Amino acid sequence: MTPPDYEYLRKLLKERSGLDLSADKQYLVESRLIPLAHKSGHSGISELVSRIKGGGEALITEVVEAMTTNETFFFRDKIPFDHLRETVLPALLQSRAGRRSIRIWSAASSTGQEPYSIAMVLKEHAQQLAGWRVEIVATDLSLEVLEKSKSGIYSQFEVQRGLPIQLLVKYFTQTGELWQINPDVRGMVQHRQLNLLQNFAHLGKFDVIFCRNVLIYFDQETKVNTFERLKEVLETDGMLLLGAAESVVGITDAFRPCPDRRGLYQPNPSRVRSNSGAMAQGLKVVATR
Ligand SMILES: C[S@@+](CC[C@H](N)C(=O)[O-])C[C@H]1O[C@@H](n2cnc3c(N)ncnc32)[C@H](O)[C@@H]1O
Numbered sequence: 415m416t417p418p419d420y421e422y423l424r425k426l427l428k429e430r431s432g433l434d435l436s437a438d439k440q441y442l443v444e445s446r447l448i449p450l451a452h453k454s455g456h457s458g459i460s461e462l463v464s465r466i467k468g469g470g471e472a473l474i475t476e477v478v479e480a481m482t483t484n485e486t487f488f489f490r491d492k493i494p495f496d497h498l499r500e501t502v503l504p505a506l507l508q509s510r511a512g513r514r515s516i517r518i519w520s521a522a523s524s525t526g527q528e529p530y531s532i533a534m535v536l537k538e539h540a541q542q543l544a545g546w547r548v549e550i551v552a553t554d555l556s557l558e559v560l561e562k563s564k565s566g567i568y569s570q571f572e573v574q575r576g577l578p579i580q581l582l583v584k585y586f587t588q589t590g591e592l593w594q595i596n597p598d599v600r601g602m603v604q605h606r607q608l609n610l611l612q613n614f615a616h617l618g619k620f621d622v623i624f625c626r627n628v629l630i631y632f633d634q635e636t637k638v639n640t641f642e643r644l645k646e647v648l649e650t651d652g653m654l655l656l657g658a659a660e661s662v663v664g665i666t667d668a669f670r671p672c673p674d675r676r677g678l679y680q681p682n683p684s685r686v687r688s689n690s691g692a693m694a695q696g697l698k699v700v701a702t703r
Pocket of ligand 1: 485521609625
């Protein structure tokens with residue numbers, strides 16, 4: 415791959431998915447795109463790039479999907495699901511007792527292990543949630559991972575990663591070598607394709623947002639922008655869960671960490687001024703402190 419090809423792909427990926435590649439990541443692009451170039455009948459990356467420049471929109475989608483990291487597993491990092499069970503859900507059972515409804519968004523849901531882990535936690539509280547309307551919305555940029563998520567079918571290896579055996583037995587059905595999540599749990603999750611770089615206000619307001627292990631791929635400005643828009647769709651007493659390597663600290667004051675609850679954040683009520691207007695227009699914003 416020539417340096418201009420790399421620069422072209424870096425820019426394209428940043429615009430399309432927010433992926434922020436440093437100058438030394440050629441090997442990563444090559445390892446993901448050479449197989450795609452060959453599969454799509456091109457001699458290599460240079461030919462692939464020429465084809466894209468000539469207006470290959472479908473090919474761009476394939477390139478963007480090939481460059482996403484879809485790593486995920488059931489109850490990943492455990493702690494966020496402990497927070498959901500021990501802190502978030504008890505708080506919502508009280509605060510939403512009047513309207514008896516809860517909306518949860520898994521904002522980069524990959525192949526579904528995250529939204530289905532959330533659904534199983536809620537299922538385990540079925541008695542307390544009897545008569546409640548519970549919605550889990552799973553979104554991802556990649557149609558390929560969404561299709562797998564919708565199917566709810568996982569390999570033996572996938573169900574062995576993070577999923578307690580009693581939940582496997584209770585909520586999955588084995589067919590040959592594969593396991594499918596049961597229709598009652600699957601039915602709790604709605605799937606939609608969504609690019610976090612684009613407007614998501616139409617999804618409505620959520621009580622809880624899981625936005626985990628996706629912001630790490632964005633640059634600072636894109637993170638700030640995304641946090642601002644996440645705040646707009648989160649109820650003022652709602653809760654945000656980030657990945658183990660992610661934080662709002664030093665990035666935005668739109669959210670504040672919940673004391674003693676690593677990875678759990680709430681909208682910041684004491685924020686002096688909202689930058690959301692400027693963010694919506696894509697302007698560079700300096701976080702207020
Ligand atoms: C590493 S996975 C994280 C999955 C899950 N949240 C977890 O923590 O296990 C990251 C996911 O983010 C998705 N993604 C990447 N860029 C995105 C974007 N701009 N908008 C929406 N999803 C994106 C990828 O397709 C991928 O499925």
